[in-house]
Amino acid sequence: MGHRRAHPHRGSAAAQWHDARRISGRAASPPSADRRAALLEAARAHRIDRLAARALRERGEDLFTWFGRAAADLVDEHACATIDAVRERELRTVIDTLAAVEGASPVVFKGGALAHSHYPSPWLRPRLDTDILISPSAVAAALAALANVNYRQALTTPGTLVLSQASLSRTDEFGIEHALDLHWQIANWQVIAAVLSHGEIAARAVALSALGPHARAAADADALVLACLHRAAHHRDSHELLWIHDIHLLASRLSTNDWALAIATARRGGVTALCARGLSLTIDWFHSPVPPDVMRALDVSAEGAKEPSAVYLSSGQRLVDGLLSDLRALPARTRMKLLAEHVFPPADYMRRRYNAGSRLSVALWYVRRLASGIPKWFAMRSGP
Numbered sequence: 001m002g003h004r005r006a007h008p009h010r011g012s013a014a015a016q017w018h019d020a021r022r023i024s025g026r027a028a029s030p031p032s033a034d035r036r037a038a039l040l041e042a043a044r045a046h047r048i049d050r051l052a053a054r055a056l057r058e059r060g061e062d063l064f065t066w067f068g069r070a071a072a073d074l075v076d077e078h079a080c081a082t083i084d085a086v087r088e089r090e091l092r093t094v095i096d097t098l099a100a101v102e103g104a105s106p107v108v109f110k111g112g113a114l115a116h117s118h119y120p121s122p123w124l125r126p127r128l129d130t131d132i133l134i135s136p137s138a139v140a141a142a143l144a145a146l147a148n149v150n151y152r153q154a155l156t157t158p159g160t161l162v163l164s165q166a167s168l169s170r171t172d173e174f175g176i177e178h179a180l181d182l183h184w185q186i187a188n189w190q191v192i193a194a195v196l197s198h199g200e201i202a203a204r205a206v207a208l209s210a211l212g213p214h215a216r217a218a219a220d221a222d223a224l225v226l227a228c229l230h231r232a233a234h235h236r237d238s239h240e241l242l243w244i245h246d247i248h249l250l251a252s253r254l255s256t257n258d259w260a261l262a263i264a265t266a267r268r269g270g271v272t273a274l275c276a277r278g279l280s281l282t283i284d285w286f287h288s289p290v291p292p293d294v295m296r297a298l299d300v301s302a303e304g305a306k307e308p309s310a311v312y313l314s315s316g317q318r319l320v321d322g323l324l325s326d327l328r329a330l331p332a333r334t335r336m337k338l339l340a341e342h343v344f345p346p347a348d349y350m351r352r353r354y355n356a357g358s359r360l361s362v363a364l365w366y367v368r369r370l371a372s373g374i375p376k377w378f379a380m381r382s383g384p
Helices: 013-024 033-045 048-057 063-067 069-074 078-099 111-118 136-148 200-204 220-234 243-253 256-269 272-286 292-304 308-313 319-329 332-343 347-354 359-378
Strands: 108-109 131-135 163-173 175-182
Touching: 033 048, 033 063, 033 069, 048 063, 048 069, 063 069, 078 131, 078 136, 078 175, 108 111, 108 200, 111 131, 111 220, 111 243, 131 200, 136 175, 175 220, 175 347, 200 220, 220 243, 220 256, 220 272, 220 308, 243 256, 243 272, 256 272, 272 292, 308 319, 319 332, 319 359, 347 359
Parallel strands: 131 175
Antiparallel strands: 108 131, 163 175
């Protein structure tokens, strides 16, 4: 399959190159004065501005020489660290709450876990919410437990196939919002969800002591596969440096056995192309220490199999392409159920979502929803 060089869509390629080199510690020269603002803009767009600033300070560099006067807010790390400490305290409460739910076996994964396990300080890894995976059998009890500690569930399209997570939030006494995504599968897309189950991830999970005695995170091999899938499928083959840096940190720690497990998982789950793509990007941008035989193994598997998941690497990817990939992977009866959940959500949801009172109003909102949704499903993504 070979390594494709990334062509970033956020900031110029030169700016992204500088960002990657600064984070990874490789030599790079400060930009000219007229390029400093653009470099900072690119770093912020890729959400690695504070990570880059920390790396520069550790090397004795002057932030203003790199980013200009607009970098003043990067000088003080205290505010970020303080807010993150408040969020960490809240997250401990959430994890303890979920751990007390019979059979839930919560596992923190994605950015919320990596921030506390792989980054020098958790606030260096920005995140909008915390992702926690639980057993599908414990969903109702877990949601009830979180409601008891004042978490409110956002209104989302219901269904057993169309959605496998719940978004919840609460605002604390300091006015800080705490957002959670509670998952019972690793993704909403069926092709991706089938790659790793909660049971598999929980069986290999490791202690995450930074978040308390009950906190566990996905093991590195599983976390690497999840990071590659999340970047490609959920973020549509995004070249955002934050996602790529996550993969870099994970790849830098994997043992020989970890790599073997990651390859086996990718092959069994039919996602070798997605994993090869994520690792290729991190090699390109961060010179990550990925063993050559790992890339060969993934490339050979990807070339020899027509993986339905490879649709997420298409340059003209549309939302409908993911849906078609899911439909092909499901039995005939389940396909109809998935389509019905997308097109005709329950009337109660429609009433609450659109404040529709009468039956006629609900019917009209079904038509309007379908008419406005079709263009979005068939729109091509706007860049790599």
